[in-house]
Amino acid sequence: MARQPAAHESEPQASPEDGGSSLPTHLFRQAVEQAALAISITDARANILYANAAFQRITGYGQQEVIGHNESILSYHITPKLVYESLWAQIQRQRPWNGLLVNKRKDGNRYLADVTITPVVGKEGHTTHYLGMHRDVTEVHRLERQVQNQKTLIESVVDAAQVAIVLLDEQERVLLDNQEYKKLIGDLGKEPAVRLLAALRAQMGEAYTKAYEKHRNIAAREVFIETPNRPARWFSCATSWFEEHDVGADAFYDPQRRHYLLLTIQDISELKRQQEALRINSLRALLSEQERIQGLRETLAGALYQLEGPLNMLSAAANMMGRRREAGSDLPASGAIEEAIRKSREVLETLRACIPDQGKEAMQPVNLNEVLADVLKLATTSLLGSGIVVEWAPTAESAVVNGHPAQLTNLFKQLVANAVEAVNEQRGGQRELRLSCRSRPDHVEVFVEDSGPGIADELRFKVFQPFFTTKGASKQHLGLGLAMAQEVVSRHGGTIDIDPEYDAGCRVRVQLPFATGMNHAQ
Numbered sequence: 001m002a003r004q005p006a007a008h009e010s011e012p013q014a015s016p017e018d019g020g021s022s023l024p025t026h027l028f029r030q031a032v033e034q035a036a037l038a039i040s041i042t043d044a045r046a047n048i049l050y051a052n053a054a055f056q057r058i059t060g061y062g063q064q065e066v067i068g069h070n071e072s073i074l075s076y077h078i079t080p081k082l083v084y085e086s087l088w089a090q091i092q093r094q095r096p097w098n099g100l101l102v103n104k105r106k107d108g109n110r111y112l113a114d115v116t117i118t119p120v121v122g123k124e125g126h127t128t129h130y131l132g133m134h135r136d137v138t139e140v141h142r143l144e145r146q147v148q149n150q151k152t153l154i155e156s157v158v159d160a161a162q163v164a165i166v167l168l169d170e171q172e173r174v175l176l177d178n179q180e181y182k183k184l185i186g187d188l189g190k191e192p193a194v195r196l197l198a199a200l201r202a203q204m205g206e207a208y209t210k211a212y213e214k215h216r217n218i219a220a221r222e223v224f225i226e227t228p229n230r231p232a233r234w235f236s237c238a239t240s241w242f243e244e245h246d247v248g249a250d251a252f253y254d255p256q257r258r259h260y261l262l263l264t265i266q267d268i269s270e271l272k273r274q275q276e277a278l279r280i281n282s283l284r285a286l287l288s289e290q291e292r293i294q295g296l297r298e299t300l301a302g303a304l305y306q307l308e309g310p311l312n313m314l315s316a317a318a319n320m321m322g323r324r325r326e327a328g329s330d331l332p333a334s335g336a337i338e339e340a341i342r343k344s345r346e347v348l349e350t351l352r353a354c355i356p357d358q359g360k361e362a363m364q365p366v367n368l369n370e371v372l373a374d375v376l377k378l379a380t381t382s383l384l385g386s387g388i389v390v391e392w393a394p395t396a397e398s399a400v401v402n403g404h405p406a407q408l409t410n411l412f413k414q415l416v417a418n419a420v421e422a423v424n425e426q427r428g429g430q431r432e433l434r435l436s437c438r439s440r441p442d443h444v445e446v447f448v449e450d451s452g453p454g455i456a457d458e459l460r461f462k463v464f465q466p467f468f469t470t471k472g473a474s475k476q477h478l479g480l481g482l483a484m485a486q487e488v489v490s491r492h493g494g495t496i497d498i499d500p501e502y503d504a505g506c507r508v509r510v511q512l513p514f515a516t517g518m519n520h521a522q
């Protein structure tokens with residue numbers, strides 16, 4: 001049976017051998033007795049000789065219930081044998097051991113003990129006793145695990161997300177990312193977040209700087225990224241900030257905050273492509289409807305013009321007959337002719353009323369760069385089919401005019417269709433179409449050039465007349481295309497002409513005045 005060390009009031013004072021302390025020995029005992037840590041002293045076989053009050057509090061065993069018992073009274077089978085083996089191997093080498101053991105209280109409840117065992121070595125160099133100290137760290141462990149579980153959960157959710165998520169510090173260094181973001185690195189190169197933030201900055205300007213400095217969130221915005229030799233990509237980007245309190249020891253009494261930027265990126269390129277295809281399709285439908293109306297207008301106007309000739313001749317004949325009647329020589333058919341003229345005029349009026357309206361499209365600022373890009377998209381199939389090389393040079397300055405978007409699109413669509421047809425007429429040689437847009441001091445100038453046979457000098461003005469065609473009596477060519485183009489240009493206060501100096505094919509020049517309040521500097 002182990003004996004509990006007796007406490008004597010008259011214990012000797014500590015000597016220099018005791019570490020130079022001048023404290024009385026009983027003070028050491030009191031300190032151990034009242035310590036908040038569970039402290040026990042065992043013999044060399046782990047039989048308990050002494051246990052302090054905290055030991056009793058934590059384990060539930062009274063002093064007399066543990067004295068003489070082995071420390072294994074606390075062991076719970078869930079702690080692997082290997083742990084005990086390494087514990088013993090360590091302390092038998094006279095080295096302190098520290099580790100976590102699952103202990104069982106007197107009432108059977110388990111707790112996690114952070115245990116430190118220190119061998120007490122006697123004068124002969126043998127381990128005579130062991131000093132055991134432990135504390136209940138169940139709650140700390142629970143919290144640690146909870147944090148770990150939450151971290152794992154958040155990481156799994158973030159990783160499984162269909163959007164790219166990346167966390168950056170204030171220096172835009174990536175701290176955390178997910179699988180979708182890693183895919184973007186493969187597509188856009190390193191570092192996609194930095195590229196996207198730069199694009200966002202360029203797009204938003206001052207507003208971005210302010211939001212960044214004040215750590216304000218930015219709601220989803222569409223960002224366009226161009227990479228050489230790859231299709232352009234669209235992303236929807238949103239930023240949100242959060243702050244973290246510094247966990248370093250220095251910040252315990254002097255809290256420091258760090259700010260982190262969470263960037264979520266959604267690839268919307270496919271959606272954008274679909275939207276663009278939809279827009280081009282509806283534009284195509286709108287234009288063909290407008291073309292149909294325009295064709296009808298021109299045809300009816302042409303027919304009216306053609307019918308008015310003979311009718312005017314009939315009117316002249318009727319006038320002549322009228323004068324004869326006044327002179328007393330009435331012709332029997334004169335009444336019938338006058339009736340026919342009256343009826344014909346009624347029919348002409350009915351026909352005139354049938355001319356469809358131009359459409360109610362309002363005048364608005366129209367960017368000719370965008371119109372021409374759309375026209376090229378609309379003509380893609382015929383350009384590819386004809387093997388025509390296209391050169392497109394938009395202006396870097398403003399190309400905004402005041403106009404009807406669909407009419408202007410139709411105008412350039414007509415000019416491009418003419419150019420394609422002209423190139424197709426040519427056998428061999430260059431097959432080129434060049435579109436360019438330039439800003440002049442008070443107007444925008446567009447050139448449509450083709451490498452076709454060109455237009456003879458004497459026809460440069462005639463080609464703009466209605467029903468004039470160089471293609472013979474082919475039904476497909478009413479000779480209204482350029483006439484319509486001229487009508488649209490005039491309606492917009494501009495001019496259209498064919499460059500007489502150009503001898504490598506045909507070059508049509510369209511000049512349209514800037515929208516009010518716009519000039520080339522804007």
Ligand code: FAD
Pocket residue numbers: 040041042044045046070071072073074075076081084085088101102103113115117130131132134
């Ligand atoms: P055991 O059969 O007692 O031991 C398992 C393995 O430990 C054995 O295979 C053997 O390798 C090794 N071992 C056990 N006793 C000795 C020995 N005397 N010499 C060499 N190797 C040995 N255990 C706890 O579970 N909780 C505690 O809080 C705790 N505190 C301790 C404090 C001190 C100061 C010391 C010295 C030991 C303490 N122990 C503690 C260890 C304890 O004595 C037991 O070894 C352990 O509890 C395993 O007991 P067991 O009955 O499950 O297996």
